[in-house]
Amino acid sequence: MKPAFYVTTPIYYVNGAPHIGHAYTSVAADVMARFKRLDGYDVFFLTGTDEHGQKVEQAAAAAGVTPQAFADQVSADFKDMTRAIGASNDDWIRTTEERHERSCAELWRRIEAAGDIYLDHYEGWYAVRDEAFYDEGELTTRPDGTRIATASGAPVQWVREPNYFFRLSAWQDRLLAFYEQHPDFIAPVSSRNEVISFVKSGLRDFPVSRTTFSWGIPVPDAPGHVMYVWLDALTNYITACGFPDEDAPRLRFWPADVHMVGKEITRFHAVYWPAFLMSAGLKPPKRVSANGWWLVEGEKMSKSLGNVLDPRDLVATYGLDQIRYYLLREKPFGGDGSITAKGIATRINVELANDLGNLAQRSLSLIARNLGGVLPAKGVESLEDAGLLTAADALPALVRAAIDRQTFHEALEEIWKVIRAANGYIDRQAPWALNKTDKERMATVLRVLVDTIRVVATLLQPFMPTSMAAMLDQLGVPVHARTIEALSAPLADGIQLPAPRGVFPRYVEPAA
Numbered sequence: 208m209k210p211a212f213y214v215t216t217p218i219y220y221v222n223g224a225p226h227i228g229h230a231y232t233s234v235a236a237d238v239m240a241r242f243k244r245l246d247g248y249d250v251f252f253l254t255g256t257d258e259h260g261q262k263v264e265q266a267a268a269a270a271g272v273t274p275q276a277f278a279d280q281v282s283a284d285f286k287d288m289t290r291a292i293g294a295s296n297d298d299w300i301r302t303t304e305e306r307h308e309r310s311c312a313e314l315w316r317r318i319e320a321a322g323d324i325y326l327d328h329y330e331g332w333y334a335v336r337d338e339a340f341y342d343e344g345e346l347t348t349r350p351d352g353t354r355i356a357t358a359s360g361a362p363v364q365w366v367r368e369p370n371y372f373f374r375l376s377a378w379q380d381r382l383l384a385f386y387e388q389h390p391d392f393i394a395p396v397s398s399r400n401e402v403i404s405f406v407k408s409g410l411r412d413f414p415v416s417r418t419t420f421s422w423g424i425p426v427p428d429a430p431g432h433v434m435y436v437w438l439d440a441l442t443n444y445i446t447a448c449g450f451p452d453e454d455a456p457r458l459r460f461w462p463a464d465v466h467m468v469g470k471e472i473t474r475f476h477a478v479y480w481p482a483f484l485m486s487a488g489l490k491p492p493k494r495v496s497a498n499g500w501w502l503v504e505g506e507k508m509s510k511s512l513g514n515v516l517d518p519r520d521l522v523a524t525y526g527l528d529q530i531r532y533y534l535l536r537e538k539p540f541g542g543d544g545s546i547t548a549k550g551i552a553t554r555i556n557v558e559l560a561n562d563l564g565n566l567a568q569r570s571l572s573l574i575a576r577n578l579g580g581v582l583p584a585k586g587v588e589s590l591e592d593a594g595l596l597t598a599a600d601a602l603p604a605l606v607r608a609a610i611d612r613q614t615f616h617e618a619l620e621e622i623w624k625v626i627r628a629a630n631g632y633i634d635r636q637a638p639w640a641l642n643k644t645d646k647e648r649m650a651t652v653l654r655v656l657v658d659t660i661r662v663v664a665t666l667l668q669p670f671m672p673t674s675m676a677a678m679l680d681q682l683g684v685p686v687h688a689r690t691i692e693a694l695s696a697p698l699a700d701g702i703q704l705p706a707p708r709g710v711f712p713r714y715v716e717p718a719a
Contacts, residue, residue, distance in 0.1 A: 209249035213460035216254040221281035225288040230518035241669035251460045255300035256282040260436035264422040310446035317487035323374040336361035370414035378482040379410045395541030398497040463492040470497040499543040528671035535615040555714045564711035570656040571707035583650035584700040599662040
């Protein structure tokens, strides 16, 4: 049996339309899923929508529809976005599904049986927009007197209501011990340090039920109480594995290998979630990987500025694979970055069209023109041939390590080092000139180039699946041989290659 690998996105909250931040996390998770499949794993890739809570109830009321009808509409929009960015998810979960209600109820019962849930009342600050409770030290006062959460800018309100509480205070030392025993549990290091600092500062019990609204999963045996949206939402990751059915086929995927999340929700995933799970006698996930935010032309995205980017518009303008590549190439996964039209065009024209596209087109056109389109055998290997092929052979391990760290930009840079080396190689070897003086050497040079481009295209499939499928077609690589393991077997000499054609057109700004 293939080893199991489970990767998730956060489930997206249905109080608004999808934007580029949602797409970014989904593309990153999709690249992980596709790479692991390429590397011989049995992969489960989950995404979906988070559909309960006060914020959804209010948004539905403002729209004049029921919460369920509102959730149905927005969830469908997120599902369309997921398809549009080429995600290969194996399941789409919605927290309004019956399977999820059963899962949440069982998790609640197990936590309650462990003595970590008790009835009390909450009085304090709550941000509806964040669906989060805040202490006084986490707030700021605006000049107009409005109290806001410092981290998110969301307005807070003072609430008092009866709630069931989770005994988080009892988990402080156990969580710190868990972080120490699992130093790679939170990435990047900056997020890990923030979480540890938060936990060390002291954990307080917090409400896990609400009574001031009704749009949520009912608390078992507690009329009038619905589950706090974060207890509900986080449980989706085990719901999709079949919890609590011990015979569920997907239960073997738990614990998840990577939860990919936005950095603003790291605390929920790295503090509350492992505490809930361990209280219920379940294993925590292996890793929580937090990504940064995107600015647009240097400015924060906001509806008031009119600069909220729909990823579907970017795909329509620049191309799907081009946008997938740009998002993971432009900035480190854990850091912030700025999307610019100039930056997208530069990545497309310099790196995709010129560096990679032109390299493949030049190599394959020379084979078509001078060798009748037949893949040549490799002759006597020179030191320079060996140097390029050695660099290509080293790529799978380098890319694998970077993907496992979620440093996607580093994985792409390792690949581009080989692409740049191959461009230098073809310029120095000048096979077009060798065609007149040494055809045998020309054939060897072209075969070295094909073998190098094959490795590059194979490893780039998770990032740009459609484009790399086209490139591998032109290299004569059979569909069954497009895995990392298959790279160890050389392509057959003498196969007829299809006519070469460009894979990456240059981007030209439309005329005004």
